[in-house]
Amino acid sequence: MNVLLVYAHPEPRSLNGSLRRFAVKRLEEAGHVVQVSDLYAMHWKASLDADDSIDRQPDARFDPALDSKHAFENGLQSEDIALEQQKLKWADAVILQFPLWWFSMPAILKGWVERVYAYGFAYGVGEHSDTHWGDRYGEGAMAGKRAMLIVSTGGWESHYSARGINGPIDDVLFPIQHGVLYYPGFDVLPPFVIHRTSRIDETRFSTICDALGQRLDNLWTTPPLAFRSQNAGAYDIPQLTLKDDIAPGQVGFAVHRA
Structure with a gap:
């Protein structure tokens, strides 16, 4: 299988750097083909702006969505964008690896x-x-592909528990897992989360690698998170609200999981 690992940490000697190297080695030893997009090493341009199209009038009004559509449809995207899209098309599975900074992914x-x-x-x-x-939330260009997060946090596991002060980790990661990944169609696997990263010694690192190795070995057999598909009957369209008989009286992120 083809695996794309999109990696976002600025220090190669960090815990994340070590886990990235472990993940690539484990996947390749299992016979998979791996590509890594190391965003800091690539000096990836983070800002979406008018320069993302290689052919537009300098005095034209910039419309992020419409300019993106025009550039994509007409082969006018900047090369770095087109190359990453090719990797996504190539991949059978995508792993996003990052430290949790201010309750989200790095910029x-x-x-x-x-x-x-x-x-x-x-x-x-x-x-x-x-x-x-529209083809989204379970449908779309990424349908049939798998995705998983590898996330490190400085906080304790209890800080991200059901009653933890940071909120449940499933809620913290919901915009990424349900939005960034499930929206365009990925089957989203449960995240692999490493807590309390400043307190990791060799013994705990070995334990983490063992657990991560098992997750990578089971990348194609682990059941995905049971998010509700948008167009399968659970939602009223076009309001896109859950039907009254689905999880009646319940609200919040959890209602969008079957």
């Missing part, structure tokens, strides 16, 4: 998503009607 990885997920490529696709509101 450079968010910028990768904003620029690579072009209009017509990752969103804005499919029929829009009274019964089908």
Whole structure:
């Protein structure tokens, strides 16, 4: 299988750097082909702007969505964007690896998503009607591919527990897993989360690698998170709210999981 690992940490000698090297080695030893997009090493441009199109009038008004659509449809995207899209098309599975900074992904990885997920490529696709509101949330260009997060946090596991002060880790990661990954169609696997990263010695590192190795070995057999598909009958269209008989009386992120 083909695996794309999109990696966002500025220090190769960090815990994340060590885990990235371990993950690549483990996957390759299992016979998979791996590509790594090391965003800091690539000096990835994080900002979505007018320069992402190679052919536009300098005095034209910049429209992030429409300019992205025009560039994608007409082969006018900057080369770095087009290359990352080719990697996504090539990949059977995508792993996003990053430290949790201020309750989200690092800005450079968010910028990768904003620029690579072009209009017509990752969103804005499919029929829009009274019964089908675009190919998204379980459908779309990435349907049939798998995705997983490898996330490190400085906080304790209890800080991200059901009653932890930071909020449950599933809620913290919901915009990434349900939005960035499930929206364009990925089957999203449970995340691999490493807590309390400043307190990792050799023994704990070995334990983490053992657990991560098992997750990577089972990348194609682990059941994905049971997010509700948008167009399969759970939601009223075009309102895109859950039907009254689905999880009645419940609200919040959890209701979007079956």
